[in-house]
Amino acid sequence: MSDFSDHSQIPGGFRLATAKAGFKHQDRPDLALIFSDNPVTCAALFTTNIFQAAPVKAALANLKKSSGIRAVLVNTGQANACTGDVGMSNCLQTLEMLAGLLGIEPHDILPASTGVIGDHLKLKLFAENLPRLVDNLGRSSGEDAARAIMTTDSFPKTAFCRARLGQGMVRFWGMAKGAGMICPNMATMLAFILTDLEAEQGQWQQMIKDAADQSFNALTIDGDTSTNDCLIALAGGKSRVSINTDQDHERVVQALDIICSDLAYQIVRDAEGGTRVLRITVKGAKDRQQARKAADAVGNSPLVKTAMYGGDPNWGRIVAALGRSGAMFNPDLVRISLAGVEIFALGRPVDMDRDQVFEPLLGLPDIEISIDLGAGPGSCTLLASDLTEEYIKINAHYRT
Amino acid sequence: MSDFSDHSQIPGGFRLATAKAGFKHQDRPDLALIFSDNPVTCAALFTTNIFQAAPVKAALANLKKSSGIRAVLVNTGQANACTGDVGMSNCLQTLEMLAGLLGIEPHDILPASTGVIGDHLKLKLFAENLPRLVDNLGRSSGEDAARAIMTTDSFPKTAFCRARLGQGMVRFWGMAKGAGMICPNMATMLAFILTDLEAEQGQWQQMIKDAADQSFNALTIDGDTSTNDCLIALAGGKSRVSINTDQDHERVVQALDIICSDLAYQIVRDAEGGTRVLRITVKGAKDRQQARKAADAVGNSPLVKTAMYGGDPNWGRIVAALGRSGAMFNPDLVRISLAGVEIFALGRPVDMDRDQVFEPLLGLPDIEISIDLGAGPGSCTLLASDLTEEYIKINAHYRT
Numbered sequence A, B: 001m002s003d004f005s006d007h008s009q010i011p012g013g014f015r016l017a018t019a020k021a022g023f024k025h026q027d028r029p030d031l032a033l034i035f036s037d038n039p040v041t042c043a044a045l046f047t048t049n050i051f052q053a054a055p056v057k058a059a060l061a062n063l064k065k066s067s068g069i070r071a072v073l074v075n076t077g078q079a080n081a082c083t084g085d086v087g088m089s090n091c092l093q094t095l096e097m098l099a100g101l102l103g104i105e106p107h108d109i110l111p112a113s114t115g116v117i118g119d120h121l122k123l124k125l126f127a128e129n130l131p132r133l134v135d136n137l138g139r140s141s142g143e144d145a146a147r148a149i150m151t152t153d154s155f156p157k158t159a160f161c162r163a164r165l166g167q168g169m170v171r172f173w174g175m176a177k178g179a180g181m182i183c184p185n186m187a188t189m190l191a192f193i194l195t196d197l198e199a200e201q202g203q204w205q206q207m208i209k210d211a212a213d214q215s216f217n218a219l220t221i222d223g224d225t226s227t228n229d230c231l232i233a234l235a236g237g238k239s240r241v242s243i244n245t246d247q248d249h250e251r252v253v254q255a256l257d258i259i260c261s262d263l264a265y266q267i268v269r270d271a272e273g274g275t276r277v278l279r280i281t282v283k284g285a286k287d288r289q290q291a292r293k294a295a296d297a298v299g300n301s302p303l304v305k306t307a308m309y310g311g312d313p314n315w316g317r318i319v320a321a322l323g324r325s326g327a328m329f330n331p332d333l334v335r336i337s338l339a340g341v342e343i344f345a346l347g348r349p350v351d352m353d354r355d356q357v358f359e360p361l362l363g364l365p366d367i368e369i370s371i372d373l374g375a376g377p378g379s380c381t382l383l384a385s386d387l388t389e390e391y392i393k394i395n396a397h398y399r400t
Helices: A054-065 A084-102 A123-133 A140-148 A201-213 A246-269 A288-300 A302-309 A315-323 A354-358 A387-394 B054-065 B084-102 B123-135 B143-146 B201-213 B246-269 B288-300 B302-309 B313-324 B354-358 B389-396
Strands: A014-019 A031-046 A069-078 A109-116 A157-165 A168-177 A189-193 A230-235 A275-283 A335-338 A341-345 A366-372 A378-385 B013-017 B032-047 B071-079 B111-116 B157-165 B168-176 B190-195 B230-233 B279-285 B335-338 B341-345 B366-372 B376-383
Touching: A014 A123, A014 A140, A014 B143, A031 A123, A031 A140, A031 A201, A031 B335, A054 A084, A054 A109, A054 B376, A069 A084, A069 A189, A069 A230, A069 A302, A084 A109, A084 A123, A084 A302, A084 A387, A084 B389, A123 A354, A123 A366, A140 A157, A157 A246, A189 A246, A189 A288, A201 A230, A201 A246, A201 B335, A246 A275, A246 B246, A275 A288, A275 A302, A275 B143, A288 A366, A288 A378, A288 A387, A288 B123, A288 B168, A302 A315, A302 A366, A302 B123, A302 B389, A315 A335, A315 A366, A341 A354, B013 B201, B013 B354, B032 B054, B032 B123, B032 B143, B054 B230, B071 B084, B071 B190, B071 B230, B071 B376, B084 B111, B084 B123, B111 B190, B143 B157, B143 B168, B143 B341, B157 B246, B190 B246, B201 B246, B230 B354, B279 B288, B288 B302, B288 B313, B288 B376, B302 B313, B302 B341, B313 B335, B313 B341, B313 B366, B335 B376, B341 B354, B354 B366
Parallel strands: A069 A109, A189 A230, A275 A366, B071 B111, B190 B230, B279 B366
Antiparallel strands: A014 A031, A031 A069, A031 A230, A157 A168, A168 A189, A275 A378, A335 A341, A335 A366, B013 B032, B032 B071, B032 B230, B157 B168, B168 B190, B279 B376, B335 B341, B335 B366
16 A cells, blocks of 8 residues: 555556455455456466365355456465365355445455465454455555565566557556465465456456466466466456457557566575576477476476576586486487586587686576477477575474 | 405405595495305396486396306495496496406496495596505405495494305395485495305396395385485305205295395384384285285375374374375274374274373383274285485485
8 A cells, every 4th residue: 555656557447455464464464355337358277286175165156156257366375285174165245244245246256365375364463454445445556566475575566568559558457476385385486467458258268278378377486386376367358449359459468477477486596595597598499398398307306406597508407407307308408508608519529628617607697508309390498496495494493 | 355254254256355445434444345256146136217327227137148157346425327328438438447457257246335426436436446446356244345335334234144055054144225316415325245055046136036025125214215225135055055955945045034124124223213123014915916015005104104203103194195095995993003102993992091001111212103903814914214404404405
C-alpha cells in the first residue's frame, strides 16, 4: 500500500490488495488478492508433483466449474500440502469467506498457497483479515502484491511490458516467487500474469504453456519440484483488444516471453545462497529433448555448480555431466565455451593458460556455458544457479 | 610394502606390487600392479559415460583380444580421459613396457587410471618406475595396493571373505577407490576383485554384474558418473575349486555381495565432506525400476541431503522428491520411516514432537530412510551421502 508508483503497470480491469495476517511472521504482508471487475479468460499450469497441495486440487476443480474466474487468493506461511481432507476443507472455507465478501461464487476464485508443507491454514486469521483485504482492493501496488507472496525470497519479482496489436495497446504484468523447492521446506514457485488483452481460452492456454516451457520450465536451482507450483494467467479483456492477425499473435507471444523470461531470471537470480546465474545453452543435439537432457545434467551437477561458484574453468566436470546425461553424441565432435571462450573442442581441451584467461570472466554474475554436441539440430537454454556453502547452511540448519 | 599382515587375505595365485612414481604427489604410492601366475577368468564392467577414458577403451579392446588376462596396471594422478589419440598411444606404450618386463603380451594386461581429466600420462615416470614395480611383486599387501590407487580418498578400502564350496574353500578379496565423480575433477570409481575360484566366463560375468547392480550401482554421492569407472574381477582358479551345485553358486553370490556391498559402503562413508551414510529403502513400488527412480530422487535431492546433514526430520523434502521422481503411486498410501520411526503415513505427517523424537536418532553416522509407496512389489536399496559445506568448499575452491 506504500508504493503507488507502478499502478499504471497493472492492466486495466484488475485490482490488487494485500494484508498482514500474521500467518508466520508478524511484521510483513502475507496475504494477496487479485480481483478482476469482469470474468477473465484464465490459463493455468500446475505442479507435476504427485503430492499436489490442497489449493492446487481446489484450483483445478474450480477451473472446471467456473464460467469465469474473478479472483486469485494467495497466502504465504503455510503451503497447505500433505494436509489431507482437513486441508481441502480449510481451503474451501477460505474461498467461501472471500466469495461472500466479494459477492461472487466460491468456485470463481483460484487459491494458491506457499510456505511450510504439512502445516494447516490458520482459518481464524483468514476470518479476521479477509474483510480488510477486500476493503484494501485497489490500494496495493504490483510490488506490494509481489512482496506479500514471498517466503524466503530476498526481493519481490515483477515484470511488465506492453504490446501494440492491430486494435490497440495491451498491457502485461506478472509477479512470481521463489523457484522449485529452493526454499527450506517450502512449497514454492508461484507466478501470476495479468493482462487486459481479450483472449480466447484455447489459444491463451497454449500461449501460456509455450511461454512457460521456455522460461519457468527451463530453470533449475536444485532439481526439486514443489507440491504447490503454479502459474495462473488472467486475461481480463478490459482493453477490448484481441488477437486478429498473425502479427498480433507474434507480438503477444513476444510479450509473454519477456514477462516469463524476466520472472524466471529473477527467480534464479534469487536462488538461496546463489551468487551466479548460469545460462546453459545446448545446440547440436539430436533433438530438443536430448538437448534438454544434456542441459539438465550440466545445470543440476553439483560439481559444475560448485566449480562455477568457485570461478573454476573446469571443463572436465561439464564433459563428465554431458557424457552421463543420456543424450547421444560423438564425444570427438563436442565443443564447449565458457563465458564466450572456447575451452573444449573436438573431444579435447583447448590449449591455453586457463586460469589466466578465465580469471576475469568467471567472476561475473552471469556465466554463459555454451555446448555444441555436433549431433543434430536440437537446442535449448536452461538457467541454473550455482551451489554454495550458504545454500547448505540455509538448508541444513533451518528448522520449521 | 610396510604391512604384510593381510597377505593371507590375497587369494592364492595373485601377487601385488606398488611404487611411488611421483605422478602428482611425491610422498605417496601412486602405481599398483595386480599379477596372476596364470591366465584368469575376467569379468569387467565399465563406465556408461559417453566420454570413455583411454584406459577404458584399451581395456575393452584387450578383453576382446586376450585369451587370458594376466595383469592389471593402475595409476593415480592422471585419468588419461579426454586425451585423444595421444592418450590412447600413451596408454598402449605403458602396457608394452610392462609386458616386456613381465614376459607376457600387452593385450593380456588391463589398464586403469584415475586422477585429473585431460592430463596426459607421464611416460618417463612409467619407464623409470615399472621395473621397480615388477621387482616388488608379492611385496605389497592388499592395503598397500588399495592405498596406491587413492586420489582424494581419506582411507584405503578393502574387503575380504571366504566361501566354503563343495570342493573346498575359496577366497575373495577386493579393493576400491572413491565414488562417482565425488572427487574434484577426478575420474574416479575403480574397484578390483580377486579370487582363487575356478570360474566359467559367462557365469562369472553375470555374477559380477548382479553383485555390482546391488552395490556399486546402488550408491550415489552427487549423481555424477565418471569417465573412468571400472570394476574388474579376476578369478584365477588357484584353489581348483569351481561352482558345481546350486549351493556353491549361492555361496559365491553371497560372497560377492559381501565384498561389493562392503566396498560400496566404504565409498559412500568416504564421500567428500560427507558426515552420514543414508540407507534409502523403497518398497511397494510398481516394479524395481520405479523403486529405483524413487530412491534416486530422494538420494540425489540436495534438500534431503542437507536436511539429513543437519539432523532435521524433514519428511516434506522426502515427500516432494518422491512426488517428482517419476514413480507412479497414490500419495494417500505412502508411508515413510526415518531411523526406524514412522514419520509420515497415508499422505499425512504422523502427529508427534518430531524434534524430540528424532534428535537422538538423526545424529547417528548411518540414517535409514524407509519408504513404502503402497503401489506394488518393487523394491530397492540405495546408499547416499549427505551434503555439507565441506563438499562445497572442496569442490568450489579446488584447483587442478
